[in-house]
Amino acid sequence: MKAIVLIMDGLGDLPNAKGQTPLSAASKPNMDELAGQGQAGLYSSIARGVIPGSDTSHLNIFGYDYREYYPGRGPLEALGAGIELKPGDIAFRANFASVKGGKIIDRRAGRLPTATSRKLARYVEKSRIDGVTVQFMNTVEHRGVLLFRGKGLGAEVSGTDPHVLGPLGVSKPLAPGAKNKKTADVLNKFTKSAMKKLEGAGETRGSRVPANAIIARGAGAYAVVPSMEDRYRISAACVGGGALYKGVAKYVGMDVLEVEGATGDKKTNLKAKADAAAAALKDHDYVFVHVKATDNFSHDGNFGGKKEIIEKVDELLVSKLMEEEAVFVITGDHSTPVERRSHSGHPTPLLISGRGVRKDTVSRFDEMACMSGGLCHVVGTGLMDIVLNEMNKAKMIGT
Amino acid sequence: MKAIVLIMDGLGDLPNAKGQTPLSAASKPNMDELAGQGQAGLYSSIARGVIPGSDTSHLNIFGYDYREYYPGRGPLEALGAGIELKPGDIAFRANFASVKGGKIIDRRAGRLPTATSRKLARYVEKSRIDGVTVQFMNTVEHRGVLLFRGKGLGAEVSGTDPHVLGPLGVSKPLAPGAKNKKTADVLNKFTKSAMKKLEGAGETRGSRVPANAIIARGAGAYAVVPSMEDRYRISAACVGGGALYKGVAKYVGMDVLEVEGATGDKKTNLKAKADAAAAALKDHDYVFVHVKATDNFSHDGNFGGKKEIIEKVDELLVSKLMEEEAVFVITGDHSTPVERRSHSGHPTPLLISGRGVRKDTVSRFDEMACMSGGLCHVVGTGLMDIVLNEMNKAKMIGT
Numbered sequence: 080m081k082a083i084v085l086i087m088d089g090l091g092d093l094p095n096a097k098g099q100t101p102l103s104a105a106s107k108p109n110m111d112e113l114a115g116q117g118q119a120g121l122y123s124s125i126a127r128g129v130i131p132g133s134d135t136s137h138l139n140i141f142g143y144d145y146r147e148y149y150p151g152r153g154p155l156e157a158l159g160a161g162i163e164l165k166p167g168d169i170a171f172r173a174n175f176a177s178v179k180g181g182k183i184i185d186r187r188a189g190r191l192p193t194a195t196s197r198k199l200a201r202y203v204e205k206s207r208i209d210g211v212t213v214q215f216m217n218t219v220e221h222r223g224v225l226l227f228r229g230k231g232l233g234a235e236v237s238g239t240d241p242h243v244l245g246p247l248g249v250s251k252p253l254a255p256g257a258k259n260k261k262t263a264d265v266l267n268k269f270t271k272s273a274m275k276k277l278e279g280a281g282e283t284r285g286s287r288v289p290a291n292a293i294i295a296r297g298a299g300a301y302a303v304v305p306s307m308e309d310r311y312r313i314s315a316a317c318v319g320g321g322a323l324y325k326g327v328a329k330y331v332g333m334d335v336l337e338v339e340g341a342t343g344d345k346k347t348n349l350k351a352k353a354d355a356a357a358a359a360l361k362d363h364d365y366v367f368v369h370v371k372a373t374d375n376f377s378h379d380g381n382f383g384g385k386k387e388i389i390e391k392v393d394e395l396l397v398s399k400l401m402e403e404e405a406v407f408v409i410t411g412d413h414s415t416p417v418e419r420r421s422h423s424g425h426p427t428p429l430l431i432s433g434r435g436v437r438k439d440t441v442s443r444f445d446e447m448a449c450m451s452g453g454l455c456h457v458v459g460t461g462l463m464d465i466v467l468n469e470m471n472k473a474k475m476i477g478t
Numbered sequence: 479m480k481a482i483v484l485i486m487d488g489l490g491d492l493p494n495a496k497g498q499t500p501l502s503a504a505s506k507p508n509m510d511e512l513a514g515q516g517q518a519g520l521y522s523s524i525a526r527g528v529i530p531g532s533d534t535s536h537l538n539i540f541g542y543d544y545r546e547y548y549p550g551r552g553p554l555e556a557l558g559a560g561i562e563l564k565p566g567d568i569a570f571r572a573n574f575a576s577v578k579g580g581k582i583i584d585r586r587a588g589r590l591p592t593a594t595s596r597k598l599a600r601y602v603e604k605s606r607i608d609g610v611t612v613q614f615m616n617t618v619e620h621r622g623v624l625l626f627r628g629k630g631l632g633a634e635v636s637g638t639d640p641h642v643l644g645p646l647g648v649s650k651p652l653a654p655g656a657k658n659k660k661t662a663d664v665l666n667k668f669t670k671s672a673m674k675k676l677e678g679a680g681e682t683r684g685s686r687v688p689a690n691a692i693i694a695r696g697a698g699a700y701a702v703v704p705s706m707e708d709r710y711r712i713s714a715a716c717v718g719g720g721a722l723y724k725g726v727a728k729y730v731g732m733d734v735l736e737v738e739g740a741t742g743d744k745k746t747n748l749k750a751k752a753d754a755a756a757a758a759l760k761d762h763d764y765v766f767v768h769v770k771a772t773d774n775f776s777h778d779g780n781f782g783g784k785k786e787i788i789e790k791v792d793e794l795l796v797s798k799l800m801e802e803e804a805v806f807v808i809t810g811d812h813s814t815p816v817e818r819r820s821h822s823g824h825p826t827p828l829l830i831s832g833r834g835v836r837k838d839t840v841s842r843f844d845e846m847a848c849m850s851g852g853l854c855h856v857v858g859t860g861l862m863d864i865v866l867n868e869m870n871k872a873k874m875i876g877t
Contacts, residue, residue, distance in 0.1 A: 118849075435492050435817065437824070439849045453849030457526070464527030468823030475821060476524050477531020477544060478551045478696060 080433065080470050081405040082365050083356060086140065087392060088133070088321075089374030090411025091427035091446055092385070093418055101376075101385035101417065102428065103445035107393035110430070113407055115442035117432025120454025122410045122462060128424040133374075136412035137327040141307065141315075141367075142463030150330070151234060151299020152323075157224040159326025162216060164301040169232045169262055171295035173215060173225035175199065176240075177288040178274065183244055188290035191221040199290055202276045208265045215273070215293060218322055225295045227265055233258030238296030239270050247292065266295060306332025307365065311463075313472055316359040318352050319343065319369030328367060334359075345372045345388065349395040356396075360403055364470065368396070377415035385417060406433040406469045409444070410462070429454060429462075436469060479832065479869050480804040481764050482755060485539065486791060487532070487720075488773030489810025490826035490845055491784070492817055500775075500784035500816065501827065502844035506792035509829070512806055514841035516831030519853025521809045521861060527823040532773075535811035536726040540706065540714075540766075541862030549729070550633060550698020551722075556623040558725025561615060563700040568631045568661055570694035572614060572624040574598065575639075576687040577673065582643050587689035590620040598689055601675045607667045608660065614672070614692060617721055624694045626664055632657030637695030638669050646691065665694060705731025706764065710862075712871055715758040717751050718742065718768030727766060733758075744771040744787065748794040755795075759802055763869065767795070776814035784816060805832035805868040808843070809861070828853060828861075835868060 092100040123129070124136035125145070134155050135145035153170035164170065175196060177185040191199075200217040207213065211229035218224065235254040239247060250266040252259035270293065277291045307315045309332070317328030317335045320343030325335045338355040340348025352368060359366045370392055376385035401407060411427035428449040439453030457465060467473045491499035522528070523535035524544070533554050534544035552569035563569065574595060576584035590598075599616040606612065610628035617623065634653040638646060649665040651658035669692065676690045706714045708731070716727030716734045719742030724734045737754040739747025751767060758765045769791055775784035800806060810826035827848040838852030856864060866872045 435815075437493060437845055437849070438497060439846065451850070453520075453846070455520075455849075455855045461526050464525065464823065466527070468527040468529070471818065471822070473527055473529045473823040475529040475531055477534025477548065 080435070081360055081363070082408060082466055082470050083360065083368065083400050083403065083405050084140070084365065084408045084466065085368045085397070085400070086137070086370070087373045087389070087409070087411050088369065088371045089377045089413060089415025089422065091414025091425050092377070093416040093425065095382065095418070100446050101382055102389055103447060105386045105389040105393070107389055107444065109393045109397040109401055110409060110444040111442060113397070113401060113409065113432040114430045114444040114448070116438065117430060117436040118439045118454045119441035119444065119449040119452030120429045120457055121426035121449055122429040122457045123424070123426045124412055124459065126458060127426065127456065130422045130424045131413040132422070133323055133412060134327060137324060139459045140412060140462055141327070141331050142310070142460045143304065143331055144460050148304055150301055152297030153224070153299040154301040155326035155330060156297070156322055157226060157326065158329040159322030159324065160216060160218045160224050162224060162226065165228065166302050167232065168301045169227040169234050170299055170301060171225040171238060172297040173223045173293050173295040175221045175223070175290040176292045176294045177290065178247055178292040182246055183241065183292070183294070185288045186240065186244065186294065187221045189288045191290050193217070193220055195290070196221060196223070199277065199280055202280045203273045203293060206269065206272060208268045208272070209261065211265050213265065213269050221290070223293070225269070225293070227262060231258050232262045234262065234298045234300035235259045236263040236266065236298050238294070238298060239266060240294035240296040242296070247294070262298070304330065308332055311467055311472055313364035313470070314362070315365040315367065316363040317367045317369070318356045318359060319367070319371070320347050321369065321371045324369040324371070333367065334363065343371045345375055345384070347372060349391055353396045353399040356400055357403060360405060364472070370396070373411070374415050377417050378420050380417050380420045382417045404434070406431060406436065406466065408466055426456065429457060431465070431469060433469065479834070480759055480762070481807060481865055481869050482759065482767065482799050482802065482804050483539070483764065483807045483865065484767045484769070484796070484799070485536070486772045486788070486808070486810050487768065487770045488776045488812060488814025488821065490813025490824050491776070492815040492824065494781065494817070499845050500781055501788055502846060504785045504788040504792070506788055506843065508792045508796040508800055509808060509843040510841060512796070512800060512808065512831040513829045513843040513847070515837065516829060516835040517838045517853045518840035518843065518848040518851030519828045520825035520848055520855045521828040522823070522825045522855065522857050523811055525857060526825065526855065529821045529823045530812040531821070532722055532811060533726060536723060538858045539811060539861060540726070540730050541709070541859045542703065542730055543859050547703055549700060551696030552623070552698040553700040554725035554729060555696070555721055556625060556725065557728040558721030558723065559615060559617045559623050561623060561625065564627065565701050566631065567700045568626040568633050569698055569700060570624040570637060571696040572622045572692050572694040574620045574622070574689040575691045575693045576689065577646055577691040581645055582640065582691070582693065584687045585639070585643065585693070586620045588687045590689050592616070592619055594689070595620060595622070598676065598679055601679045602672045602692060605668065605671060607664045607671070610664050612664065612668050620689070622692070624668070624692070626661060630657050631661045631699070633661065633697045633699035634658045635662040635665065635697050637693070637697060638665060639693035639695040641695070646693065661697070703729065707731055710866055710871055712763035712869070713761070714764040714766065715762040716766045716768070717755045717758060718766070718770070719746050720768065720770045723768040723770070732766065733762065742770045744774055744783070746771060748790055752795045752798040755799055756802060759804060763871070772810070773814050776816050777819050779816055779819045781816045803833070805830060805835065805865065807865055825855060828856060830864065830868060832868065
């Protein structure tokens, strides 16, 4: 049996004054039908009450315990941006920022448009510092990836992005050793040289504040890990828009499909994603479908927007995919309550449905109804084990 | 309070087209009554979604974490066959096979009758190879146990049973070290010499294919482990027919009772087992009762047979034992869905009933009803802790 695993980012929420969450308020007949046919429960992707990051949660969803496999955010973003990494490469998340008198006055350089960002990137895209090849690649808007390739580099360093306005950060080793010191040195030298180069690039700024610096964070060393095919004997594909999610998928060996209109934001083309997922199911055992917009609306504190995107996912995506002969799994990577506008440690609702799945008494898919579900509370990498078992691909322990 | 722990092997199943499992379709008023009086839940003997073997699952049921205590299948089978083991002994599961031109043409030598097997075993029962005493003992039909006793033997070796038809396997060390190499050498020499000896035993074959080889698998080194009495301060007894289950019971220090008619198969005498368990309860705190036939019917894909044996267990065994003043625990070691004809990672239904046990809302004992039970999802060795607590034999942590 094949599996479709739909992750609605930040799906879980908290009840408002009327006792409703965006999910419970939404009209979503297809998800409710799946819940009615199969089993429901709750899912905590890291541990109960712990707030998952987007990277660690997805590793755990795919059965890769983040405590063993998490390479840091940088390499995952780099992979998601389509950059080929080699073992030992050090990658950072990086972005254009505005600096004045040594202080960051805008961490996103006025959310620089992608076209401008692309032009500016040419000034700093490749350099060689202390024998290390340094590459900067812009991605979406002000964002990009910074890559160090060379011998003797460590990943345990602080970034130059202080995460708040104020003095530009200076990278420091976070653990002893010449390797970490070297990485920090190269990053600090790159930061200075990039500021000089960008100063001369003023004519292409196109932003109300100068895009005159590159700040970096999330250092990580890339290493090859066993693929899902190696570990589970299944072929897997990813249908998603956001770079991070594609990066995690690539890291664990999924085929990352490029879907026109899958933008990783609120305007994503859900119909195109449904078609791509259905097509992927023909030659893959496990199809991961990621929808980011639920999380975006949560971060904006937009209850109505989150409710509506859930309704659209139900109408355009779930309705089509539930016709497939496959185990259908729907959950979130974490909760992002609209009220908090940030990730939380509350579990997300979970459903597993399909032919041969035992049926519980739950017939609605939301945070409250799922509490009575037969799956009880699933935690961490345990979800992958349960999905593999429903696919009849689980391993036996003992004889 | 004493405890009766009834394990119906491979009990859990998946719903058929009508939404029924053998257990939910069965008429089993006594189990339902126990469920109604006590608490229900689900049990995964290894971990959720993971497929348990028969050996590892029973170790965990008795609270012996298989990751620490699993000695391999060989020693457990040997103990179950009534063989006295000494620490350091290497034991294998072994059986007669038919070999032609170096290739296995029948892994069971036509399911050799036990009487013939007994005669043939005399030809190969004892030898001395490289200073190691090698013993072969037949058990049921084509099956037997191979035992190496001597100094400097390791257990990390592959067997000679390739598990498929084709070339006879050659044992190889699976880890470095002279000890493993020695065991592999002795096994390979035994295999050759046994073939020679069996060639001269043609007149007693009594099978349509020649029983001219012995193949071995499941190597393990025996070590003494603390008994249940040592660990929990309870006396325990086993009422079961299958050699493996008796072996695990003996390994953890239970008194293994010989019950006439407890055959470990579909013809087992359930009434005799009920009488034996009731008698054992007089001088034991914990009585483990094992019924294998549920699993056998599952492996045959026989829904009706599994349903009927559950009904018989209810009528002949549960009805009698529920009269005893004891905590009554009923579950499976794993699921063996009739449709899959093999073990699966789905949880099994679980009930714990008896005087003083809290009561939940579940009043039926099956895979679906138990999802709503007060025990939620019990995993691994956790079941033993819960049972010990109901027996008022649990340990305090702290003061």
